[in-house]
Amino acid sequence: xxxxxxxxxxxxxxxxxxxxxxxxxxxRLSINIMGWYRQAPGKQRELVAGITRNDxxxxxxxxxxxxxxxxxxxxxxIYLQMNSLKPGDTAVYYCNVRGTYxxxxxxxxxxxxxxxxxxTVSS
Numbered sequence: 001x002x003x004x005x006x007x008x009x010x011x012x013x014x015x016x017x018x019x020x021x022x023x024x025x026x027x028r029l030s031i032n033i034m035g036w037y038r039q040a041p042g043k044q045r046e047l048v049a050g051i052t053r054n055d056x057x058x059x060x061x062x063x064x065x066x067x068x069x070x071x072x073x074x075x076x077x078i079y080l081q082m083n084s085l086k087p088g089d090t091a092v093y094y095c096n097v098r099g100t101y102x103x104x105x106x107x108x109x110x111x112x113x114x115x116x117x118x119x120t121v122s123s
Contacts, residue, residue, distance in 0.1 A: 001027075006095045007117065011120045012120070013122050017084075021079050029101050030099045035058075036080045037096055038091035038119075039094070043091075066085075068083075087121045
């Protein structure tokens, strides 16, 4: 099993900043890609930012220049620094982790999600 735990959401005024954290744990965990998604009420879940084990990054156009994703490989943790927040950034933010873990006699692939953390930006 792979456990994914997010933290750092909250309420902030427009123009403010928040930092989200996501930690993954599991048996002999190998992580290929970690990313942040968000889902606002009545909308589909969308990719916000992703990062590979080689530190390749990808951002949604709506957050480029404002958000930054980073990774601590030793701790299997990623961070999302969110600056210049807008009311349109209000959503539940979910962490997604993909890779392999050891189970039984061999490795299995996984695609795991955290429970989500609420980010609310007031105008």
